[in-house]
Amino acid sequence: MFIAIEGIDGSGKGTHCKLLNRWVKDKGYDTFLTKEPTDGPVGKLIREALKKGELDSKTEALLFAADRSEHVKVISEKLGEGKVVITERYFFSSMAYQGASGLSLEWLREINRFAPMPDLVLLLDIPPEVAIERISTKNSLRSSVREREYFEKKEFLAKVRDIYLDLAKEYEVISIINATGSIEEVQTAVRRKVGRAISSWEEKKKKPSQKDLEEYF
Ligand SMILES: Nc1ncnc2c1ncn2[C@@H]1O[C@H](COP(=O)(O)OP(=O)(O)OP(=O)(O)O)[C@@H](O)[C@H]1O
Numbered sequence: 001m002f003i004a005i006e007g008i009d010g011s012g013k014g015t016h017c018k019l020l021n022r023w024v025k026d027k028g029y030d031t032f033l034t035k036e037p038t039d040g041p042v043g044k045l046i047r048e049a050l051k052k053g054e055l056d057s058k059t060e061a062l063l064f065a066a067d068r069s070e071h072v073k074v075i076s077e078k079l080g081e082g083k084v085v086i087t088e089r090y091f092f093s094s095m096a097y098q099g100a101s102g103l104s105l106e107w108l109r110e111i112n113r114f115a116p117m118p119d120l121v122l123l124l125d126i127p128p129e130v131a132i133e134r135i136s137t138k139n140s141l142r143s144s145v146r147e148r149e150y151f152e153k154k155e156f157l158a159k160v161r162d163i164y165l166d167l168a169k170e171y172e173v174i175s176i177i178n179a180t181g182s183i184e185e186v187q188t189a190v191r192r193k194v195g196r197a198i199s200s201w202e203e204k205k206k207k208p209s210q211k212d213l214e215e216y217f
């Protein structure tokens with residue numbers, strides 16, 4: 001069972017991945033909690049480069065895809081062991097962020113085609129103003145963020161959010177969760193969706209597949 005949590009900066013992905021992971025574990029499942037960019041060599045390179053802001057968006061997109069290629073190997077291995085894999089960010093992030101930087105969604109889709117589709121993607125949806133407010137309190141950045149920087153960040157995240165919402169219309173696996181409520185409220189919504197997905201995953205495991213039947217008869 002493969003779950004991805006997506007959303008703009010400060011939407012609460014990290015918070016809800018951790019809470020969800022604990023809840024799924026308490027239900028008796030083996031889990032694997034992970035994130036992108038990864039802690040692997042390409043992920044580290046991405047973090048450094050993003051800090052310095054020295055790469056153009058096409059290079060960034062290719063590096064994210066390269067990091068993901070490594071990530072997918074680990075994810076597949078854990079899924080093969082029957083684990084519930086929960087990732088903070090996946091290829092939808094590449095489409096939303098690099099798409100907001102002006103790259104073609106078709107090209108982004110193409111370079112990420114190798115990445116398997118999750119069973120469920122939760123999109124934590126929130127207006128950029130609210131998300132920025134949350135991050136600012138976290139890093140006590142608020143007073144030092146100049147008006148202009150704030151405006152640019154808000155405009156950019158608004159574009160990212162719009163692409164995410166468009167992707168939700170296109171991909172059936174994406175469920176939108178209103179992330180403006182309290183952590184408890186949002187987590188309740190997250191658990192409801194995941195609980196349902198786990199039940200149908202269990203059903204599928206019980207039923208023999210068409211292939212199993214064909215092999216049997
Ligand atoms: N529903 C909520 N209400 C109020 N504060 C929240 C809520 N959810 C998360 N927060 C707080 O907002 C901040 C950002 O949350 P978090 O780090 O989980 O977001 P994120 O989506 O993982 O961000 P990033 O994209 O930067 O990784 C944290 O300080 C967190 O405690």
Ligand SMILES: [Mg+2]
Nearest residue numbers: 013014015088
């Ligand atoms: Mg996070």
